Structures are given as C-alpha cells and as structure tokens.
Amino acid sequence: MATxxxxxxxxxxxxxxxxxxxxxxxxxxxxxKKIGLLYGFSAFAFFLIGGVEALLIRSQLAKPDNTLxxxxxxxxxxxxxxxxxxxxxxxxxxxxxxxxxxxxxxxARDVAFxxxxxxxxxxxxxxGLFLYSSWFLGGAPNGGWFGYPPNSTTDPSxxxxxxxxxxxxxxxxxxxxxxxxxxxxxxxxAPGMTLFRMPVFVxxxxxxxxxxxxxxxxxxxxxxxxxxxxxxxxxxxxxTAGGQPLLWQNxxxxxxxxxxxxxxxxxxxxxxxxxxxxxxxxxxxxxFVVFSGIAIGFIGFxxxxxxxxxxxxxxxxxxxxxxxxxxxxxxxxxxxFNWMGTMYKGDIHFDSPMLFAVGAVAMFVIGGLxxxxxxxxxxxxxxxxxxxxxxxxxxVLFGGAVFGLFGAMYYWWPKAFARQLNELWGKVQFWILLVxxxxxxxxxxxxxxxxMIRREYTYPxxxxxTFWNQVSTVGAFLIALSTLVFILNAAATxxxxxxxxxxxxxxxxxxxxxxxxxxxxxxxxxxxxxxxxDEFWHRKYVEDKEGRLVRVPAGASDxxxxxxxxxxxxxxxxxxxxxxVAAVGLPVMAYGVLYSWWLVGAGALVTVVGFMGWAMxxxxxx
Amino acid sequence: xxxxxxxxxxxxxxxxxxxxxxxxxxxxxxPKGPTAQTEKNLLVLVLWPAAAVFVIVEGGIxxxxxxxxxxxxxxxxxxxxxxxxxxxxxxxxxxxxxLAVIMVPTVSTIWQLAxxxxxxxxxxxxxxxxxxxxxxxxxxxxxxxxxxxxxVTADVMVxxxxxxxxxxxxxxxGGAHSTSGxxxxxxxxxxxxxxxxxxxxxxxxxxxxxxxxxxxxxVYWGQCAExxxxxxxxxxxxxxxxxxxxxxxxxxxQKDPAVKPTVGAAQQGMDLxxxxxxxxxxxxxxxxxxxxxxxxxxxxxxxxxxATTHECFAGCDFQVFNPDGTPNVEALKAWLRDPNAVKLGxxxxxxxxxxxxxxxxxxxxxxxx
Numbered sequence: 001m002a003t004x005x006x007x008x009x010x011x012x013x014x015x016x017x018x019x020x021x022x023x024x025x026x027x028x029x030x031x032x033k034k035i036g037l038l039y040g041f042s043a044f045a046f047f048l049i050g051g052v053e054a055l056l057i058r059s060q061l062a063k064p065d066n067t068l069x070x071x072x073x074x075x076x077x078x079x080x081x082x083x084x085x086x087x088x089x090x091x092x093x094x095x096x097x098x099x100x101x102x103x104x105x106x107x108a109r110d111v112a113f114x115x116x117x118x119x120x121x122x123x124x125x126x127x128g129l130f131l132y133s134s135w136f137l138g139g140a141p142n143g144g145w146f147g148y149p150p151n152s153t154t155d156p157s158x159x160x161x162x163x164x165x166x167x168x169x170x171x172x173x174x175x176x177x178x179x180x181x182x183x184x185x186x187x188x189x190a191p192g193m194t195l196f197r198m199p200v201f202v203x204x205x206x207x208x209x210x211x212x213x214x215x216x217x218x219x220x221x222x223x224x225x226x227x228x229x230x231x232x233x234x235x236x237x238x239x240t241a242g243g244q245p246l247l248w249q250n251x252x253x254x255x256x257x258x259x260x261x262x263x264x265x266x267x268x269x270x271x272x273x274x275x276x277x278x279x280x281x282x283x284x285x286x287x288f289v290v291f292s293g294i295a296i297g298f299i300g301f302x303x304x305x306x307x308x309x310x311x312x313x314x315x316x317x318x319x320x321x322x323x324x325x326x327x328x329x330x331x332x333x334x335x336x337f338n339w340m341g342t343m344y345k346g347d348i349h350f351d352s353p354m355l356f357a358v359g360a361v362a363m364f365v366i367g368g369l370x371x372x373x374x375x376x377x378x379x380x381x382x383x384x385x386x387x388x389x390x391x392x393x394x395x396v397l398f399g400g401a402v403f404g405l406f407g408a409m410y411y412w413w414p415k416a417f418a419r420q421l422n423e424l425w426g427k428v429q430f431w432i433l434l435v436x437x438x439x440x441x442x443x444x445x446x447x448x449x450x451x452m453i454r455r456e457y458t459y460p461x462x463x464x465x466t467f468w469n470q471v472s473t474v475g476a477f478l479i480a481l482s483t484l485v486f487i488l489n490a491a492a493t494x495x496x497x498x499x500x501x502x503x504x505x506x507x508x509x510x511x512x513x514x515x516x517x518x519x520x521x522x523x524x525x526x527x528x529x530x531x532x533x534d535e536f537w538h539r540k541y542v543e544d545k546e547g548r549l550v551r552v553p554a555g556a557s558d559x560x561x562x563x564x565x566x567x568x569x570x571x572x573x574x575x576x577x578x579x580x581v582a583a584v585g586l587p588v589m590a591y592g593v594l595y596s597w598w599l600v601g602a603g604a605l606v607t608v609v610g611f612m613g614w615a616m617x618x619x620x621x622x
Numbered sequence: 623x624x625x626x627x628x629x630x631x632x633x634x635x636x637x638x639x640x641x642x643x644x645x646x647x648x649x650x651x652x653p654k655g656p657t658a659q660t661e662k663n664l665l666v667l668v669l670w671p672a673a674a675v676f677v678i679v680e681g682g683i684x685x686x687x688x689x690x691x692x693x694x695x696x697x698x699x700x701x702x703x704x705x706x707x708x709x710x711x712x713x714x715x716x717x718x719x720x721l722a723v724i725m726v727p728t729v730s731t732i733w734q735l736a737x738x739x740x741x742x743x744x745x746x747x748x749x750x751x752x753x754x755x756x757x758x759x760x761x762x763x764x765x766x767x768x769x770x771x772x773x774v775t776a777d778v779m780v781x782x783x784x785x786x787x788x789x790x791x792x793x794x795x796g797g798a799h800s801t802s803g804x805x806x807x808x809x810x811x812x813x814x815x816x817x818x819x820x821x822x823x824x825x826x827x828x829x830x831x832x833x834x835x836x837x838x839x840x841v842y843w844g845q846c847a848e849x850x851x852x853x854x855x856x857x858x859x860x861x862x863x864x865x866x867x868x869x870x871x872x873x874x875x876q877k878d879p880a881v882k883p884t885v886g887a888a889q890q891g892m893d894l895x896x897x898x899x900x901x902x903x904x905x906x907x908x909x910x911x912x913x914x915x916x917x918x919x920x921x922x923x924x925x926x927x928x929a930t931t932h933e934c935f936a937g938c939d940f941q942v943f944n945p946d947g948t949p950n951v952e953a954l955k956a957w958l959r960d961p962n963a964v965k966l967g968x969x970x971x972x973x974x975x976x977x978x979x980x981x982x983x984x985x986x987x988x989x990x991x
Contacts, residue, residue, distance in 0.1 A: 239826035285705035312830035381820025451648020456855030464646035549699035
C-alpha cells in the first residue's frame, strides 16, 4: 500500500501541496471524506446560527405586541432563518453525508472529480459567508426566502441583492457537487455493484443530484432576472413597465418544489439504511422504495403551482395541480409502509440512530397528512400563508429531514471519528427533541387555523392566540436544549481516545463498514467485488438449511477477504490550492456587482487564474 | 397504547379549542358566511380519512416498535423477509383510491367558488403599502356631489349582511406616487377575512375575484396574508356587515360630501388640513376628502373618517373609537406626532406639527362624520 509520492511538483509559481495532515491540509484537501467533514461542520455551524434566528423569532412572538424586535429586524431574521436552514444547513448537511458515504458505499476510492468536489465546498462556504456579510453591509435579505417581486425588487435596502447574488453562488456549489456525485455513482461503482445492488441511500443521493441539476438552472435564471431588475433597472417583474410578477413565482416554485425533495430524499435514504440495520432485517420492498423515490423526484416537478393556489391561476390550473399534489402522496405512502414492513417481525434495537430514524418516520407522517389537506384547494385558500403551513413544512423538513440527519450523525459518527457518541445522552437528546419539536410546531396547526398569518412580526392579544404562541416558544427552547445536549455529547466523545472496540458497532449491512474506522485516505486497499445487495452483511451471514441466518466464522467466508498484498501503488489525486483560489474569486465578483466593476474584474481574474492553475497541474504531484 | 390514546385526546382537545374559541376573531373553524363554511366543510371532510391514516400508521409504528423490540433472550435472527408484491400493490392502490375520493368534492368546490353571480354587489379592493382601499362600483353607489364617483372607504369595508358580494382585487401603489406621478410600491398582497372567505392574492396588473357574503350583521376581521414589506404584519382591515336599515343609513351618509366645520378647533384644523391660510396644506397632497379640492387617492380617503364606531386607521392598526364609544384621541395624536414612531416605515411623513396644530387636526378629523 502507498499513497501519492512526495516529490513536490512545480506548476507555475505555487508548489503543489502534498500534506494530507495538519490544519493546512484542510484547505487543500481533495479527499471526499475530509470534504464531507468540512461540509458537515460548516452546515452544523449554520444550523446553530439559523437556530438562534429561530429563537429570536419565537421570543418576539412569545407575547402580543412585543417590541423585542422591530418590523425591520424581524423581516431580516425570518428571511435569513429560511435561507440558512434550507441552503446553508439541510442541503450542505446532506451533501456532507453524500460526500463522505457514496464513494465508500459503492466501493470507490473517491468521487469522480476530487478537485471539483473541493471547489464545490469552498464555493458553498464562501457563498454562505457572503450572504451573512450582508448583516454588516447595510442589512440582510428581508423579502423572505421566496423573495416575491415586486416587493423584493423594489425594496430600498441592499439585502435582496445579497440574496440574489448569494443564492447564485451557493447554486454554483450545488450544481458542481451534483454533477460530480451523479458521475461518481454512474461511473465509479465497484465491480458487481450494479445499480440495483446499490444501498438506497446512494439511490436517493443519485435522485437528489438529478433534481439539483434540473432545478438549479431554473432558480438561477430567476435570480439573475431579479439581480438585473434590482441592480440595472430591467423590468422582468415590474408590472408598471409590462413585467410579470407571477413569472418569478412560477420559476421559483418550479425550482422550489423539487427543492423540497432535495431536502427530504437524503433523509429517506438515511432512514432506509438505519431501519434494516437496527431491525436485523433487509429493507422491505427494496425496488419499491427505490422506484417510489425516483417517482417522487419526477412528480416533484409537476406540483409547483400548489404553492400558488391563492394566486388566481384559475380553476383549471388549480384543479390540475390539486390532483398532481394528491398523486405525489402515493409514492410517499409507499415508502412509509415499506419502512413499517421492514420493522415488522424484526429484532428492533432502539439505539440512538434507530430512535431518530423511527422518530423521523412518525413525524414525517404528520407533515404528509397536513400536506394532503393542502391538495384540497378550497381548504388551502384558508390555510395558505398561515401558521398551518409553517407547521406542515416543519413537520416535513424538521420532523423528517433533521431527525433523519441527527440519526445519520449518531449512526456514522463511529465510522468518521472512531468514537461512539454516548448512547444515554443520545436518548436524552432524542426525547427532549421529540417533545420540544411537537410543542413548537404542533400548536402552529392551531395558530394557522385560528387565523395567524405567517411573517407577521407581532400580533394583538385580541387575536386570541397568545397561549399557543407561548407553548410554541417553550418548545423552541426545548429544541435548543436538545441541540446543546448533542453538542456536549459530541464534545465529550471527541475528548475520549480514538479507537473502537468493534469497528462494526451496529452490525451493519453496507460496504462503508467493511473499511477501518476512520477509513484510510484510499478507502479500500483492494476494490471490493460485490455480489449482492447488503454486500457487507452477506459477507458476515449466510442462511443455513432452514433459511435462518448464521454468522460466518471469521476467515471462512467464500468472499475473498480484502487483499493485504504489500507494495502496490494506489494512485490518488494530490491536494491542490486551485479549487480554493477559483472559489475565492466568486464572492469577490459578487461584491463587485454591489460596489465596483473593478472588483468584478479582480474576482474574475482570480477565478480564471484558479481554473488555469487547476487545468495545468498534473493529476498527482510528481 | 396509552400514549396513542393520550395523543389522540390531545389532538381532539386542541381541535375543539380552535373550533369553540369564540374569542378568536380570525378563526377559520368558526365561519360566518357560506364561502368560509364551504371551505371549512371540505377541511373537516379530509380530516376524517387523515385521522384514520394517522391512527393506523402512527399506531402501527408504535405497536411494531413495542411488539418487536429486541429481547435479551432472543439470540436468533428474525426471518429475512425481502418484500411482498401483493402488499405493495395494495398499499399503492388503497391510498390512491382514498385520494381520488377526496379530490371529487375538491374539484367541484374549486369550480363552485370560482363562479361569479351576475347579481352580486361589486366592490373593488385596492391594496396599498400598508392599508386597504374599497371602491363601491355598483351604479347606485355613487356620491351625490362632483362627478358622482364611486363611494370609497379605507380600512373598513361596509357591506349589507346576506347580500352576495363580488370583490375585484387590485394592487395599487401609495405613498410617493402621488407626488412623482409614477406609481411605485405596487407589490403583491393577499386579501383574507378568515371567518368570511379564504384568501386570494392581490397582484399588480391582475384582477382576482372573491365571492362571499356574511350571514349576520357584525364586524369581521381580516388582514393581508402575503408578505408585502416592512409592515405586512399590520396591514389589517375590518368588514362591517350591516342589517338593511343600518346599511341604507350608511349609504345615504356616504353619498354626502364631507362636513365643513365653521367654528372652533375643528375649523382651524380644516384650515391647516387644506392650507387655507397659507399654513399647512400638506395633508391634501395625499388624502382625499369628498366634496372638497382634496382629491388625491394616494392615501386613505378621509371623507367620513369618524362616521361609525368601528372605524380604524393606518391599516387598522389603530381604532378611531375606544370600545366604550369615546374618541381614541391619544392614538390619533401619536400618529400625527410621528407616524414612523408608532408604525415603522409608514409612508405618511412627520410634518413636525405642534401640539396645538395636532389638537386642531384631531378635532377636524373627528368632525368628519
């Protein structure tokens, strides 16, 4: 075994870095695992920031006519809460798991384009920092994450220009990442890893990457039109000059609804991995779970106008989109039933990952049911733009996606860090989170039906909804407490010495667990040859004559163990500065759009130099 | 199982609380007119199958979790079931049938609510940042003076109880456009009075419709439901439904021009309002007062500012009268002193009025019965 050689190569003026350890290596790494961890830590930091924004929102709404925040501050905070949680937390956190796990699960050494992977991460984090710099440069975006013009295009503050530019930047990150991961799944699978032997998490990953590739161009067009309207006086959305405000809404939701599935399908993949492992049973109806996920992806492009039932599209459009919205409930239901089928007759171990996964299913069901009531268009005339909707999508995206992501953290923590999170504190966190979550978002159904609109910075006592607002605020602080428990658990765990008594602590089924914890930089000493779904499981267990599973004694497997021949060279791409250089140019260009053409030129130069250096350097340092 | 029952009881209790809460004036579960009633009925119709699915799935998850949880004495692997095609087909088709059944009344109601009866009373709703204007466009709803324009009101829409109303929703600018001549701040709003009708968006360049009626006389609450900028949260309105006699009285009063006080503080306030003596006159740049030279439509029409006890101003953020019927003088004074201080971002400028000037303006405005 070996890694890349150590002779430094000179490409132009900068020495190609070769260090794979030390703090500097984090800036030059092209290793999918390190990039996955970078994604994870950054996304979690944004989760905390978005969470603080949520606490500010709930504190403001804790009593009627509150003056903790004024209208201006409130509008910025609720806008940034949405942007942060969607674009800077759930999407990159999913990217973290995809990055870390997809190559390991399909038996690859890295993603298809390792430097592009680094570029994606740097563009994402710089885009996020660019968005947040708006707080110090004249005000954060204040027109909602949905940014409806003409309000967003005529607002005099600078915030929505940051919004348009910032989301274009993070969109570049997501597009590059999506192409990279899709190519990885299609081209880099180990011998024998046919598409229908892939773990469901990889399937959902592939589906999400395709959704991204098709949905992001739509929002990018819309964002550029908004930018032109705001910055250079065009009239795409200006009704007084013949523009069409509804054009934005159609473009935005044609992106925005697939985006919902971009956020939730990773969690579906995670749940589909965790439930079989902790039920000691294979996933029930693998093909149905896979195909229903793909179906959700397709139908997800055909339901966007259900965000626009009150817009006045007319009864024909409302009928059509009401029906498609009802249809998408079917494949979602298939998944739920198959998960129940997986647990049925199982031998269920309720370790923390399992608690979060089952919690995610249970909470998502509630969000799914309230979603069906939105398909009932006339009833949605009452509910749209009220807290009922806020309740609905938090049950889906927090109850579904975030519970799933926490489950994933508990499940794959030993893989990445060779330490196991404390089980007791994991359970404590789960139960506080479950109670806090339901206290926060459950009452919002009542608030919405009781007539509380979204995005209002305060409400009068005479609305009669003070009590449920207070319950919701208490719940939000319980969610904060549970997050604190998680952070303390993680910090305490990381102080313990590295090393696991059992490198396969959950008795897992998929290939990533066949590697050491944490996996070496090259992942597999020998690329595994795959014979079935749940390959790793079948290396550990065989069925006896009565069809019962028995553990294979160590060394007696009919699968050859991973080779231990010494001395053959594994070619891995060397670290590189260039992705970071190329990425730095993008926010510089964006600041240039706001302040000076000279900066645009400078940023463009940096990016071009970055791409040039990238193109010219050899794949490995020589 | 105890937990399931507990959750169900809590759910029923909370639905009950919403349904019975008479003190919530925007409660969609307590409709006061046929449109809101139809919309509520449809939701309740869906809640039954939704509740059934909730119980089956959540109960199923709980039961499976309890029944099949790992036991210490169990050392054998469970049966390795990979799936069951018949079951899969079953749980694909069954929900599809339930959904198809739900969609039948849904679709028919979509079309039913889209119908615009020819004999409905016509009112045009105008959304501004951040207040509402109402224009009564029926031919018999014109004023008795000037060009016999339509009656207009701001923030309170008055209707006859029981009559079917057809609202035309338009978005207009407000604020600066009166002086610059170019409409601006035309943004999207949404018109919503929860106890009377579900919302429809108010979109610049488009005209949407809401058809509704109020069963009983009363004051109904509403507010803008689509984020429309800084003071979206305080863009409210009231719908006042009157019985036939009150309605006739109200219409007759609205047809009259504004009162012109001839003595005291009210007259001084009027002079300041119109700039008659060379002082003031800024008010009429934006506000209209019927039967006078003040004809701007950029800000709320003040012709009958204090006509009824349920009047409100500044996006219904403030009531003109206290609940006991006395004038809410302090709120109006605070507003005139510095609109931005009481409502951040308000389009009405602070004219640096003296306390004495404010007193006279208040007297004038309250004389506008």
